[in-house]
Amino acid sequence: MDKVFDIFAYLMGKAAGGGGGGGGDVTVESKSISSNGTYTAPSGKAYSPVTVDVPNSYAAGDEGKVVSNGALVAQTAHAEVTQNGTIDTTLNNSVVVNVSGGDPNENANKLAAGTLEAWNAKGLTYLRRINGIYGLKTAVFPDLSSIEYGTGNNLSMNSALEKVDCGLSWSTLPGNCFNADGNLKTIILRRTTVVSLRAVSCFTNTPFKSGGSGGTIYIPKVLYDHLGDGTGSDYKAASNWSTVEGYGTITWAKIEGSQYENYYADGTPIPTT
Amino acid sequence: MAIVQEHIDIGGRDFIHTYSDAGRYIVGGEPYGEYEDAYDPAEFGRTYTEGDLMPVDETALADKAEAYDILMGVNT
Numbered sequence: 001m002d003k004v005f006d007i008f009a010y011l012m013g014k015a016a017g018g019g020g021g022g023g024g025d026v027t028v029e030s031k032s033i034s035s036n037g038t039y040t041a042p043s044g045k046a047y048s049p050v051t052v053d054v055p056n057s058y059a060a061g062d063e064g065k066v067v068s069n070g071a072l073v074a075q076t077a078h079a080e081v082t083q084n085g086t087i088d089t090t091l092n093n094s095v096v097v098n099v100s101g102g103d104p105n106e107n108a109n110k111l112a113a114g115t116l117e118a119w120n121a122k123g124l125t126y127l128r129r130i131n132g133i134y135g136l137k138t139a140v141f142p143d144l145s146s147i148e149y150g151t152g153n154n155l156s157m158n159s160a161l162e163k164v165d166c167g168l169s170w171s172t173l174p175g176n177c178f179n180a181d182g183n184l185k186t187i188i189l190r191r192t193t194v195v196s197l198r199a200v201s202c203f204t205n206t207p208f209k210s211g212g213s214g215g216t217i218y219i220p221k222v223l224y225d226h227l228g229d230g231t232g233s234d235y236k237a238a239s240n241w242s243t244v245e246g247y248g249t250i251t252w253a254k255i256e257g258s259q260y261e262n263y264y265a266d267g268t269p270i271p272t273t
Numbered sequence: 274m275a276i277v278q279e280h281i282d283i284g285g286r287d288f289i290h291t292y293s294d295a296g297r298y299i300v301g302g303e304p305y306g307e308y309e310d311a312y313d314p315a316e317f318g319r320t321y322t323e324g325d326l327m328p329v330d331e332t333a334l335a336d337k338a339e340a341y342d343i344l345m346g347v348n349t
């Protein structure tokens with residue numbers, strides 16, 4: 001009879017979670033997992049329930065960590081870049097560039113070597129002399145209202161220059177302004193009153209000169225519609241313009257309805273406000 | 274020191290070329306303002322007055338000065 005009870009006690013002990021090797025309790029406890037890894041319950045323990053919550057977004061302290069493609073990638077703002085060079089910005093969400101110094105004239109000559117093809121001079125209100133930027137193809141001056149006059153060249157001696165876009169405030173083309181811009185074929189004059197042509201020399205050695213190959217000048221519809229209407233106050237009859245008109249090298253076109261109605265010559269949209 | 278006007282034929286049309294013989298701007302024309310010199314269709318009868326002295330091309334002056342020095346043996 002004692003052996004029967006001993007057997008019964010043994011079986012009860014097994015049911016209570018005793019070890020397979022001869023008895024003992026097993027403790028069950030919950031487990032919370034918050035990072036990748038392999039988790040094995042120690043001897044005598046079991047996990048239940050198991051809650052998994054591995055973060056998949058950036059958290060403070062994750063800077064510089066790259067887990068794997070598509071997983072946790074943390075970025076930091078980069079320090080200011082102050083010199084030329086190759087910089088790995090994989091882990092950067094912003095870069096501040098402030099490379100300056102050197103000889104301004106040398107830098108300008110580097111620009112003149114053909115690296116600058118299009119220039120939108122937004123915010124530039126006064127122009128003195130920039131002749132010699134040889135690689136510039138398109139020049140846009142949305143805010144220019146004042147140009148140094150006289151015999152000084154302004155946008156001249158640039159055989160690469162093809163398009164010049166003058167904003168509403170540009171009221172005067174000075175002498176020799178485009179002198180020697182041999183490929184200048186498109187001029188956009190957005191001012192709604194006739195732009196003064198201070199001297200015919202503005203177009204010397206350009207396609208608009210006498211005997212030249214010609215080019216197109218875009219003007220507002222309000223002026224285009226009055227071309228040659230006999231009032232003397234349109235482009236065809238204005239001082240000096242009337243002479244260039246006589247060369248037969250100008251094709252007049254309306255800005256409205258053209259590619260330049262809503263975009264500057266460099267392709268940037270014209271602000272609507 | 275005076276305004277000079279001369280007729281000139283351009284493409285079969287009579288123009289008047291106006292300028293100052295004193296290196297000054299001329300004031301008038303269409304649109305009204307300062308001009309270095311002006312060509313106008315003769316039929317419009319536009320008139321001008323003398324204005325301010327025109328700025329001198331600084332680069333041209335510097336080139337001329339250097340050329341003079343070279344000729345005179347200053348920069349040898």
